[in-house]
Amino acid sequence: MHEETKNGHGGSSVDKRMSLKDAVSRFIIDGDALYYGGFQTMVPMAITHEMIRQRKKDLSVFCTTTDVGGLDLLVSAGCVREMHLAWSMNWFARGSHGIRRAFQQEALKRYDLSNFAATSALMAGFFGIPFMAVRGNIGTDLVKYNQQDLRVIDDPFTGEKITLVRSWRADVGIIHAQRADPAGNIVSWGTRSSPDEFGAMGSKRGVIVTVEEIVAPEVVRSDPDRTLIPFYKTLAVVHCPWGAHPSACMGYYGQDIRFCEYQGEYQRNERLLHHFFEKWVDGCPDHEAYLQKYVQQFGTESLERLKPKRGFRPVLDVHYTYHDPAVWLDIPPFADEYIGGQE
Amino acid sequence: MANHYRSTEQMVIRCAKEIIDGEVVFAGVGLPLLVVCFAMRTHARRITLLTEGGSVRGTAPAGLAITVDDPVLFASGDATFGMTGAMAALQRGEVDLTFISGAQIDRFGNINSTGVGNWEKPKTFTYFAGSGGANDMATSGKRGLVIIPQDPKKFVERVDYLTSPGFMGGAGHRESMGMLGGGPAVVVSTMGVYRFDAGSREMYLAEYFSGQSVEKVRSFCSFDLSVSRHVKETESPTEEELTLLRELDPKGFYLS
Numbered sequence: 203m204h205e206e207t208k209n210g211h212g213g214s215s216v217d218k219r220m221s222l223k224d225a226v227s228r229f230i231i232d233g234d235a236l237y238y239g240g241f242q243t244m245v246p247m248a249i250t251h252e253m254i255r256q257r258k259k260d261l262s263v264f265c266t267t268t269d270v271g272g273l274d275l276l277v278s279a280g281c282v283r284e285m286h287l288a289w290s291m292n293w294f295a296r297g298s299h300g301i302r303r304a305f306q307q308e309a310l311k312r313y314d315l316s317n318f319a320a321t322s323a324l325m326a327g328f329f330g331i332p333f334m335a336v337r338g339n340i341g342t343d344l345v346k347y348n349q350q351d352l353r354v355i356d357d358p359f360t361g362e363k364i365t366l367v368r369s370w371r372a373d374v375g376i377i378h379a380q381r382a383d384p385a386g387n388i389v390s391w392g393t394r395s396s397p398d399e400f401g402a403m404g405s406k407r408g409v410i411v412t413v414e415e416i417v418a419p420e421v422v423r424s425d426p427d428r429t430l431i432p433f434y435k436t437l438a439v440v441h442c443p444w445g446a447h448p449s450a451c452m453g454y455y456g457q458d459i460r461f462c463e464y465q466g467e468y469q470r471n472e473r474l475l476h477h478f479f480e481k482w483v484d485g486c487p488d489h490e491a492y493l494q495k496y497v498q499q500f501g502t503e504s505l506e507r508l509k510p511k512r513g514f515r516p517v518l519d520v521h522y523t524y525h526d527p528a529v530w531l532d533i534p535p536f537a538d539e540y541i542g543g544q545e
Numbered sequence: 546m547a548n549h550y551r552s553t554e555q556m557v558i559r560c561a562k563e564i565i566d567g568e569v570v571f572a573g574v575g576l577p578l579l580v581v582c583f584a585m586r587t588h589a590r591r592i593t594l595l596t597e598g599g600s601v602r603g604t605a606p607a608g609l610a611i612t613v614d615d616p617v618l619f620a621s622g623d624a625t626f627g628m629t630g631a632m633a634a635l636q637r638g639e640v641d642l643t644f645i646s647g648a649q650i651d652r653f654g655n656i657n658s659t660g661v662g663n664w665e666k667p668k669t670f671t672y673f674a675g676s677g678g679a680n681d682m683a684t685s686g687k688r689g690l691v692i693i694p695q696d697p698k699k700f701v702e703r704v705d706y707l708t709s710p711g712f713m714g715g716a717g718h719r720e721s722m723g724m725l726g727g728g729p730a731v732v733v734s735t736m737g738v739y740r741f742d743a744g745s746r747e748m749y750l751a752e753y754f755s756g757q758s759v760e761k762v763r764s765f766c767s768f769d770l771s772v773s774r775h776v777k778e779t780e781s782p783t784e785e786e787l788t789l790l791r792e793l794d795p796k797g798f799y800l801s
Contacts, residue, residue, distance in 0.1 A: 241598065241614045241628070242598070242612050242614035242615070243614055243616065266628060267597070267628075267675075267677055267678075269612065269614065287675065288675050288676050288677050288678070289674045289675040289676065289677035290672075290674060290675060291674045293574075293611070293612055297673065297674075298672065298673075298674060301672060302660075302671060302672040305667050305670065305672055306667055306668055306670065306671075307667075308667050308668075312672070314659060314675050314676060315676065316676045316677075316678065316679075316680035316681045317597055317628060317632060317676065317677050317678035317680075317681060318628075318629075318632045318633075318635065318636070318678065318681040319680075319681075321628050321629040321632065322629075325629065336636070336681075337635070337636045337681070337684055337685050337724075337725055338635075338680045338681040338683075338684040338685065339680055339684075340684070340710075340722050340723070340724070341707075341710050341713055341718075341719075341722045341724070342680060342707045342708060342709065342710055343659070343664065343706045343707045343708065344676060344680060344708065347664055347665075362723045363722060363723045364723070392616070392619055392625060393598065393599045393600070393619055393625035393626070393627050394627065395597070395598040395599050395613075395614045395627055395628050396627075396628055397627055397628060397629045400629070450616060452616060452619070456616060459611075512607070512620075513620065514620070514621070
């Protein structure tokens with residue numbers, strides 16, 4: 203462990219790698235507001251399972267849109283008090299059954315808005331400003347029932363009506379990505395759909411990330427355009443292959459549709475759901491155990507099937523270059539009859 | 546002309562014809578994705594397709610997209626903008642056609658995709674999914690296309706939850722709210738095609754599918770449906786159209 207600097211940041215040489223268990227127990231506190239990353243790809247499923255294992259409670263969640271049913275499991279496990287989002291679903295279970303039940307039982311407060319309002323709320327958090335103007339939502343029940351996030355005002359410049367969405371700043375962001383270095387430079391490509399860069403950067407304490415692979419800092423710095431979140435914003439880096447399963451991770455695996463359906467059947471049937479938790483969450487000490495159980499039950503071929511077969515690698519040859527080295531090479535300044543030249 | 550086809554197949558094929566080649570199209574989750582994939586292989590090869598997942602593409606995806614976040618939409622796409630970048634095109638007024646589905650629609654084209662029941666009494670309210678990007682599309686797209694299976698529970702007098710604006714309460718209402726887009730233009734169901742009166746902004750039946758009748762469509766609609774004086778029967782899909790559609794969705798993911 204490196205010595206910390208006065209402001210608490212250890213710079214880019216601090217090793218933030220740790221176990222999933224440690225990351226969740228050290229950095230997620232009961233009552234926290236979370237940014238929940240991903241959409242149908244890059245859903246932080248392994249972190250979700252660990253939060254359930256640790257019985258985190260009274261969480262509030264900021265999210266744009268979420269598929270695959272991770273957030274739905276978190277709600278069914280009693281971890282979530284309120285959620286602000288545009289859409290929740292397990293598409294292959296044709297519903298978000300746990301969230302539906304929790305709302306009906308008044309165990310969950312749900313604040314709805316549109317996708318673009320949600321991304322704008324996260325953008326406002328990213329910008330560090332209190333709200334953002336958006337075109338949608340006005341005139342609908344979204345504004346009527348979600349005054350916590352949405353207000354309609356008269357535009358002070360034109361006098362026309364416009365909707366404002368308040369800034370969302372979570373305490374902690376939880377996301378999954380392809381790669382990171384030990385200090386927490388998080389590398390991602392192929393789109394994640396939801397604006398995880400805004401959600402994570404806008405989080406007050408920082409972000410917990412699970413990644414498919416850990417790479418050396420030199421690898422990240424060889425192509426810094428791919429860094430989604432720079433190291434200083436990262437709290438914990440967890441090496442966790444298949445950490446987004448059953449959602450997709452571009453370049454590593456596609457969505458596991460059969461598992462989404464299987465999990466969805468448990469989510470649909472409240473009386474069966476505890477079996478899912480016992481078997482796949484509490485019955486697994488960590489994500490590796492979850493994967494072992496998966497292979498035992500469904501075979502290695504079910505995971506192999508999800509690996510990319512029809513993908514491709516970019517052919518665009520990228521090269522990072524420097525400015526004119528004139529100064530260091532003693533090239534004399536340009537001159538003509540009006541500008542510069544020898545006095 | 547083909548004799549054996551499902552009403553969902555006719556709905557998809559008829560709906561695709563509403564997409565004009567060259568348009569910037571923003572498609573939502575579900576049936577719209579199938580329709581767009583079909584249109585990009587038939588008459589509308591030069592549309593620009595945007596989705597909430599953030600893909601921007603001018604070529605047909607290699608396979609059938611199951612959701613707006615499907616990697617097949619991003620592979621060999623022109624840009625992977627993410628949700629924020631792609632959806633900003635709506636607010637800039639760049640989107641010619643938005644394309645959504647929903648759980649309920651009323652005579653003014655207002656759509657509910659949030660849930661049924663009384664939201665203020667949670668015990669009575671059954672959540673579906675929520676707005677997603679549907680509200681943004683319905684507010685800001687120049688022209689709205691809606692696809693929704695015909696069912697009296699879906700074509701209702703009043704939507705339980707107004708998620709995405711149609712013409713709200715009628716003529717002039719959208720304008721008074723400063724909405725950027727022109728509102729819904731066409732609704733295609735499993736029984737017919739609807740348009741909106743330029744004055745009253747009420748939905749009317751413009752076409753009924755082969756095998757249906759005006760009276761039968763009316764009986765599958767919970768509000769008192771207006772019917773065009775020029776109402777006509779929709780042409781049946783051709784064998785070529787059906788073959789292509791079935792190749793696109795061979796296992797009936799959408800069509801069954």
